[in-house]
Amino acid sequence: MVSSARWLAVLRLAAVSLPGTLAAATPPPPLPAERISVQQLPPSSHHWVYVFDDAFANEIDMRVHLYDGDHYRRLGQIDAGYYSSFNLSPDGATTVVATTYFARGSRGTRTDVVEFTDNHTLAVTGEIVLPPKRAQTLPTPFNLAYSADARLLYVSYVTPAASFGVLDPVKKTVLGEIDTAGCVLVIPSGAYRVSSICESGRLLTVTLDAAGKELARAMSEPFFDADRDPVFVQGIPTARGYAFMSFLGKMHEIDFSGEQPRISAPWSLVTAENQGVWRPGAQQVGAIHIASGRLYVPMHKGGEGTHKDGGTEIWVFDMATHQRVARWPMATQGLTRIIAVQVSQDAAPVLFAATDSAQLAVLDPRDGHIRHVEKHFGQTPWQMLIP
Amino acid sequence: MVSSARWLAVLRLAAVSLPGTLAAATPPPPLPAERISVQQLPPSSHHWVYVFDDAFANEIDMRVHLYDGDHYRRLGQIDAGYYSSFNLSPDGATTVVATTYFARGSRGTRTDVVEFTDNHTLAVTGEIVLPPKRAQTLPTPFNLAYSADARLLYVSYVTPAASFGVLDPVKKTVLGEIDTAGCVLVIPSGAYRVSSICESGRLLTVTLDAAGKELARAMSEPFFDADRDPVFVQGIPTARGYAFMSFLGKMHEIDFSGEQPRISAPWSLVTAENQGVWRPGAQQVGAIHIASGRLYVPMHKGGEGTHKDGGTEIWVFDMATHQRVARWPMATQGLTRIIAVQVSQDAAPVLFAATDSAQLAVLDPRDGHIRHVEKHFGQTPWQMLIP
């Protein structure tokens, strides 16, 4: 494949451009022809994070990026369609995306669907077509959620009447629909309970059988006041359930391990004099490293209406003592407002922070030191999940 | 609707907050309830420009923006789907978009379609489903083009075998497909001729009957050398046809008014010593104000491979004398590289320039003075058309 004239040309070039080297030495052999392949993912790591890009200026093209928090590399992409929601299966092997397609991009026949992606190949392996009722809303962990044993999958419906769909993720079928009397979202627990949040500040908990039929339902006592201090619906996983933070910084911890949710007395992230001055605000408002009991919250100074503004600082709390243990300004480290946080659950965890200028930062959760920043990580990275 | 207590509150507020005014004066009546409407476009203006956003980071969401070059306002949007092409009907009343949709956003059944939008209502009024052969390529005026009498519509196919579809835009049907022997694009002329550009540097011209059937075909002499100095396929409308600019800045004017294209001897935009040093480069490489014979070209200093880099300057030429009459640096006026230019055809024309940082600038075509700049005009505004 290489002519002798070509060899001479290479020698001549070497003689001219590399005068200090042994121009007469045998040149290296040419690079061999390459073959195209498809990248295989290595075994998964605790430090891989699934980052949802809401693509706010191009909402028919949302996507989930898989990112390696140790090697600072994108690992792949899962497409997510229009105004979608995503979640991970309990074993971390599957990503589920609930989304909507229109036959003509932004127009025409609407198809609501849940798509299943194999997290090892990042290929779509199946789908369930839904009735056109899917709740098209911003990310929460409760738009779409598996039962603990992964036998059922729940999907929120808002038409705007509220209900939820019960799906069989194995047989890829719709099992049924449960009316939620105006309460919204699907907070899964046990086998098989689904709690929804009501405007009255209560939780509605519906108990299902294995076929997804309703067996019972019950209402909790109210635990928040939607007028005075509403809770964010972006619940934060805890050891025995979820914590719901309020706009003013109250933490409502709820134990979902029993037949009915058990709601603890709230505690506050802010001192009395700072109430209404410093507050949490983001699209994903907190993350807890469960083993160490560390809670990470994007906080900012701002009034009513700023609950989506993003944090200028990350505050760290001890879930056992309710004490603030650290406070990390972010602007001094080059980050704009923190719009989402997530932390891995292993013994040497990494903290991820996404900002309102689409930075994705990898931080040391012990001291807030920034290890790495990706710029332009999509348009609007608003939610991060780690299996 | 307004209680007397409310009136008193307003009076009290006025008394407190406006101490210098006549606090006791009658307060103005409250603003009336408003009604939602849908904006109607005013009669069209010569200074309205249709700007194609390739949405290069979200290619399933391309769109065309209609922009008013006098009042510096967006007038509306036409969605354009995936890797699409667009054009205007000869009377300017219709926008046609040739695009592709997938049943699952980025996957699934592919539907190629031409969509018709009423330019007064910006509503889609009809479509023609195509065979899945549409040329998915970057903007040119010849991906999709009407016959002069608007009775036929031609659409380029590349599978990669090259051909074109002949459509009836009135009855919204596909009339047929014409093989182009490897030559590409649809340059319309007369009733009914379609010329395509061949790798050999020739034009293939196919003559059709009114039903879109081939009557004859002919090959021109070669007018460029694709090895030594290829022409851009973004032809520029002239008084009697189109001009094709070469990578090194040669202007090939072609008269399409007769039975066969008549190709003039080329002339050069650059002096001999600047050849290969300064060169045209953009996605839309030139625009001519036909009445005055002024040609506007984004030019930059660069070598082989920089033909898409965008201009650091706009050079102005007289089409009659072939002389450069002006040279306008753009960086000093705050613009990044010019990636597309267009000029209106009226007696008091406006010049539009789009940049590689998605600026859209409105310029005075007499002196290059920038009248207005829109920032973040989509992601990648790469083509502009004016009826």
Add this chain to the structure above:
Amino acid sequence: MGPLDRLFEESSRQLARRTSRRSVLATLGRLLTGAALLPLLPIDRGNRALAGEPAPKADNPESCEYWKYCAIDGYLCSCCGGTSTACPPGTAPSPISWVGTCHNPADGRDYMVSYNDCCGKTTCGTCDCTRSEGERPMYRPSRNNDLNWCMANADANYHCTVSVILGVAEK
């Protein structure tokens, strides 16, 4: 059975048993728009803290600071070919909406404002505006701006948002 019928059926069959009257009214309210909505909807006055501050672009409908936009989260139709009350050409307003209570510094009054999405084209992408004063999570849909309010339109794609005065907010 359309969503409205279904909702009414639910109301009579289940909702009334399990939720407060106020919640039912809010749920009904979000299916309506225009002045008829007014008596049904809860009123929020939480955003008066800033009323004494200067309002720099409060009278410019192409600015996020425009007084009517106090509870918006989306793209301003004023920048997209529409106005503060008109959808851009070729889009359709949503018949359902959320509401806000906004202070108009020009006359010192608080107004109820309905935010309707304009639907049927992809995201406008210009004049992104998030203020969310008095906004509430989706368990109070009548005050929630996260939901796609184009959800019930024939073409449910979100393009931009208009704001429509319903009337003076009752104290």
Add this chain to the structure above:
Amino acid sequence: MGPLDRLFEESSRQLARRTSRRSVLATLGRLLTGAALLPLLPIDRGNRALAGEPAPKADNPESCEYWKYCAIDGYLCSCCGGTSTACPPGTAPSPISWVGTCHNPADGRDYMVSYNDCCGKTTCGTCDCTRSEGERPMYRPSRNNDLNWCMANADANYHCTVSVILGVAEK
């Protein structure tokens, strides 16, 4: 009849009459990839002017300056979960491609490089890279990087681009 059959039929029936032999070969060449493509394709040496200049990131496959990317226009798969020769997980390489002739400063040779698109997911959106050395408009498709080379894939959506050495470019 698939596009390949159709193309061959066209070749024998019409193409040979109207276009040069070289054009026919190029047309055939663009349907193939890998080393078999090499003898069929024209070679471009127009981009040697910069060979003597320093090549700052010529050995980093995540940089647009990487030597193999001389005729690319798109997103680098190296930044999207793939490598310079591997498509990201869940995407499929295009069987058709365009080619470039790139100078490798490490061994002083010019190589023929095939650029294949990876297909089936929406645009990667990171590491945008346009160099286009020796690139030609779509009338020479074998050298054109404007076309969607995913066009013939089952899922024809463009995601990113890989670059594959075919062999040393013949002088």
